[in-house]
Amino acid sequence: MIKSRLSKLLLVGVMFMMSAMTIVLVGCGGEKNITVISREAGSGTRSAFEDIIGIDSGDVKASLISDKTNNVLTEVSNNINAIGYVSLGSLNDTVKPLKVGGVEATSENIVSGTYSMSRPFELVYNTQNGMTNVTAEFANFIKSSQANDIIVAEGYIPVVNDAKEYEVTTSFDSKQVLKVSGSTSVEPLFEKLFAEFESFHSDKVVLEMTANGSGTGISNATDGTVDIGMSSREIKDSEKEKVSVITLAKDGIAVVVNLDNPVSDISIESLNKIYAGEIIKFSSLTI
C-alpha cells in the first residue's frame, strides 16, 4: 500500500522525535566524562594558560569553546563535570577555584611566587605612531598610587612599586577620545581605571572601548586602528617589532570546577592530561 506523501512525512517526524527521546533517556546514569572548557583561539587567557600547563594549542581536546570569560563561569556553575579557567579577578562564588599543586589561588601567593598560574596584563601601542597626548597622560596615571589602589581592590596584583600620587601633567581643553580594544579579561579593570582617570580631567576624555580578545587588541594596535590594545598574555617577540608594551598589572588564572565537585586540588601535570584528553574522568584523578 502506498501511503500519501504526507503520512510518510508524518511518520518520519514522529520517528525522529521518538528516537531523539530515546537518545536522551538512554544517556542517563554512570559517571560522565569531564566537560573540558577552553577559551577561543584569540584569547589571552587561553594562551597564558596553555603556556603554563605546557600544552600545544593544537593538542587541546576541549569539549566546549566559550568566547567570553563569563560563559565559562556559567557553564561550570551549571555542569558538575565541567572544568575551566578564568582570570582570578573575575572569579565569583558560583564556582570553586582549585588549589594548584596544593597552593591556593590568591594575590599573596602570586606575589610570593608560590602560585604558578599567573600572567601579565599588558597594554600595547603602535611604536611608530607613538602615544597620543591622552594615551601618554593615561600611561602616567596607571603608574600612580591611585591606580594601584584600584588594581588591588579589583583583585589584581600591581607591578609598580613605590608609586607616587597622580598629578595632571597635560590638561585638555577639548574632548579627547581614547580608542581601546582587546582582552575581555582586562576590560573591567580598564573601565574602573578610566573612570578614576576621567574624574581628574572633568569629562574632557572619552573612552571608546571594544572588548574582543587579546589577539584583536594587539593586531588593532599594530595597524593603528586603536590607541591602546589590551592583552592578557605576554606579548610575543614577533609582535614587539611593531608595538611597545606597558605592563598594567599581574593576574592569576584560576582553575574552576562546580561547587559540588569533590576535587579541590590539582597538579599542573593533571591539568595537562585533562586538556590533552588523557584523563577523561574526575574519579581517575585521585588514583
Added chain:
Amino acid sequence: MEKRLKEKAMKLIYESSAFLGIAVVVVITAFLLSMGLPSMLEIGIFEFLFGTTWNPANNEFGIFPMIVNTIIVTAFSGLIGVTIGRFTAIFICYFVGTKLKKVLMQLVQLLAGIPSVIFGFFGVQVLVPLFSTLSSSGIGYGVMTSSIILGIMILPTVISISVSSLENADKLHIEGALALGASKEQSIYNVAVPSAKTGLMSAAILGIGRAVGETMAIVMVSGNIPEFATSFFQGIRTLTGNIVLEMSYAEGLHEGALVATGLVLFVMILFVTVGLNIYKTRSGKMKKGKKIVLDKCTESSCPQYVLSRTKEKAIKAFSLGCTSVTMMSLVGIVLFVLVKGLPHLSFDFVFGAFEYGGSITLLPSIVTTLMLIGFTVMMSVPIGVMTAIFLCEYTKNDSQFVKLVRMSIETLAGIPSIIFGLFGMMFFCELMGMGYSIMAGALTLTLMNLPTIIRTTEQSILEVPQSLREASYALGVGKTTTIFRIVLPSAMGGILNGIILSIGRIVSESAVVLFTVGSTKSMPTSPMSSGISLAVYMYILAGEGLHVNEAYGAAVVLLVIVLMTNLASHFIKNFAQRKNSKI
C-alpha cells in the same frame, strides 16, 4: 523640451538605483572570490574543503567537519521546522475560523520578529541545562540544542509561505473533492496539499536556506568545537560559527581562510536558491504540460484517496499538536524573557546616564540603535523605492536588464547576514578606512534591507489601480509627476510597511552590527564613532555570566520594540487596505 529632459533624467535615476542592486551583488561576490580564493589556493582547495583539522595556530585550515556539521544541523532543524511548520500551516488554513487564523498569523509574524540573540539566550538558559542533565556526556550544547533552536527559528518562514501557497491552491480542486463525497480531511490531504506542492516545497527550501545562514543563535548553543558531530550532545562548530568566532582577530592567511569559509557558505546558499528556482520552473512546466497518466497505475502504485478513520483522526490531532508546539514555543520564549526580565527593569537601567565602570545602562545602546535605524532608513528607502518604481513603471517587457535586476535582488535577499557582516567589516571598515563606526554599520544594513523595501514597495505600487494612472495621463500630466503625485501617495501604506519591517530587522540584527559597529559601551558622539546596538549588547551581557539579569532586562526591551514594530506594521496594513478599498 524641458519636460522631456526631466523625464529622461528621472528615468536615468531610477535605472541607476536599479543598477545599484546588481552592482552590490557583483561587488560582494567579487570580494568573496578575491579575498577567499587566493587563500583557498594557498591552503590547497582539497586540504581546505576536505581537511579535518582546523588549527589556525599551526596553519591548518580544514573546514570539512564544519561543512558536515552545518549539513547535519540543517537537516535536523529542517526536519523539525518543516514538519511542524507544514502541519501548522495546514491547521491554520483549514481547521480554524477566519478570526482565529488572523490572530495565529499575527503570532507567527511576532515569532519571526524575535531577534536571534534571544533565541540563543533561551537555548543557553533553558535547553542547555535541561539536556546537560539528560545526556550521557553531561554536555547540553551541540546538534540537539542547535537543531531545536534553529527548527523553531525557521518556523515562521515555513508557515507563512506554506499558508499563502495553500491559500492560492485551486479552490475548485477541494470543492470538487468535497462534491464527490470526500471527507474534509481526505480533500485536504489528498487534493489540496498535493496541488500546493510547489509552494510547500519552496517554503521548505527557504526555511532550510535560513537555517544554513543563521549565526548568532548557533554560536551560543553549539559549543564551537571544530570536530565532527558524532553524538547529539557534543560541542560542534558550524561554518557561520567559525566566521563569527575568529574573524575579529584573524590575520593574513587565517583571515583569508575565514573569508573562504564565507565563500563556501555563499555557494551553499546559492545552490539552495538556484535549486529552488529550477524546481519552481520545472514544476510549473509540469503543471501545464503533463497530465497524470492513469493507465500507468498498477494495483500497488495507484494513489489511495480514502483515508481510514483512525488515520484521519491521527493526522488532525498531529496538525493540532504541531500548531500547539509552534504557539507554545513562541509563548514560552516570550514568557521566559518577561518573567525573568521585568523585575530587573528600572528607569536607571534603561535610561540612566553612562559612566565608565558604573552600573549598566541601556541608554547608549538605544541611542546607537536609533542612529543605525535613522541612517539606514535614510539611505535604503530612496534607493529601494526608486528601484521599485523602475521595476513597476518602466518595464513593460522583461528585458535582460530587468531580469538581471530581479535576480540580483533575489540573491541579495538570500545572502545570510554573517556574509554581509564580513563584507561590511572588510569593505567599509577596513578598505574604506571607516573603522568600527555607526556609519559603516548603516551602510551594510542598507544593502541588507534593500530587498525588503524593494519587494514591499513593488507590491504596493502594483496594487495601485491602472485607471488612476490613465486618468492622470489623460489630464496631460507627465509620467514623473504622475508617479510622485498619484502612484506613490496611494502606495504609501506598503512603503511604510516595508520601512517598519526593515526597522524590525535592524533592531534584531546582531552579526552585522557586531562586525561593523563594534561593541563600544559608551555614548556615541558622532556617526563615525563606534557603538553597541541593543541586540549586540544583549549578546555580550548574556555572555558575561555576571550580568545575566541585565541581559534579561535588555531582552525585554528588545522584545517590546519588536512587538511595537509588529503592531505598527499590522495597523498600517489594515489602514492601507481600508483606504484602498475606498478607492
